[in-house]
Amino acid sequence: EAGVVQSPRYKIIEKKQPVAFWCNPISGHNTLYWYRQNLGQGPELLIRYENEEAVDDSQLPKDRFSAERLKGVDSTLKIQPAELGDSAVYLCASSHFGGRDTQYFGPGTRLTVL
Amino acid sequence: AQTVTQSQPEMSVQEAETVTLSCTYDTSESDYYLFWYKQPPSRQMILVIRQEAYKQQNATENRFSVNFQKAAKSFSLKISDSQLGDAAMYFCAWTRDDKIIFGKGTRLHILP
Numbered sequence: 753e754a755g756v757v758q759s760p761r762y763k764i765i766e767k768k769q770p771v772a773f774w775c776n777p778i779s780g781h782n783t784l785y786w787y788r789q790n791l792g793q794g795p796e797l798l799i800r801y802e803n804e805e806a807v808d809d810s811q812l813p814k815d816r817f818s819a820e821r822l823k824g825v826d827s828t829l830k831i832q833p834a835e836l837g838d839s840a841v842y843l844c845a846s847s848h849f850g851g852r853d854t855q856y857f858g859p860g861t862r863l864t865v866l
Numbered sequence: 867a868q869t870v871t872q873s874q875p876e877m878s879v880q881e882a883e884t885v886t887l888s889c890t891y892d893t894s895e896s897d898y899y900l901f902w903y904k905q906p907p908s909r910q911m912i913l914v915i916r917q918e919a920y921k922q923q924n925a926t927e928n929r930f931s932v933n934f935q936k937a938a939k940s941f942s943l944k945i946s947d948s949q950l951g952d953a954a955m956y957f958c959a960w961t962r963d964d965k966i967i968f969g970k971g972t973r974l975h976i977l978p
Binding site for chain 1: 899911
């Protein structure tokens with residue numbers, strides 16, 4: 753079965769520019785996660801979707817970050833405008849249903865904000 | 867609030883030897899799940915082992931096993947017969963259906 757697909761793998765932008773990340777989860781997985789991982793740290797949850805509903809976005813900086821999961825399949829995470837502190841790896845993961853299930857992670861997008 | 871603590875930022879082990887990575891967590895919940903994930907230098911994180919809190923029996927997967935002490939809120943990972951391919955960051959995670967917390971990770975070096 754195909755794994756979680758993310759694009760792009762790398763992105764370099766200047767501060768104040770917008771950026772978007774795309775994720776396609778494993779087919780049939782209802783739950784989709786977006787994480788931010790800073791260098792040498794564990795993943796921090798930004799938003800979790802159950803199908804197309806965002807059920808936990810408490811850690812998403814809503815002034816500049818937005819996300820959507822249309823039709824409950826693939827998802828896009830956007831930052832506008834980007835700040836220097838947004839440099840990190842953005843990971844997408846999916847699971848069949850909820851936190852009790854194993855999460856399958858994509859390769860991530862490494863964002864560098866100059 | 868739930869927390870997950872991995873007290874060993876880095877560890878080294880000789881190839882073929884055994885190593886134990888520690889993880890403690892804090893929660894008032896009784897029903898939850900615990901995971902160990904491995905993140906090799908290529909960055910893609912993969913599952914190592916999973917434990918349901920309601921099960922007393924420790925989970926095992928080939929060379930990987932856990933020591934789950936629910937009362938002590940401890941969930942350590944033992945890697946037997948360490949191999950060069952085991953070199954990675956290892957993350958402990960506590961989850962319920964509606965919440966997930968990762969530890970900061972332990973970087974494991976395998977010495978040939």
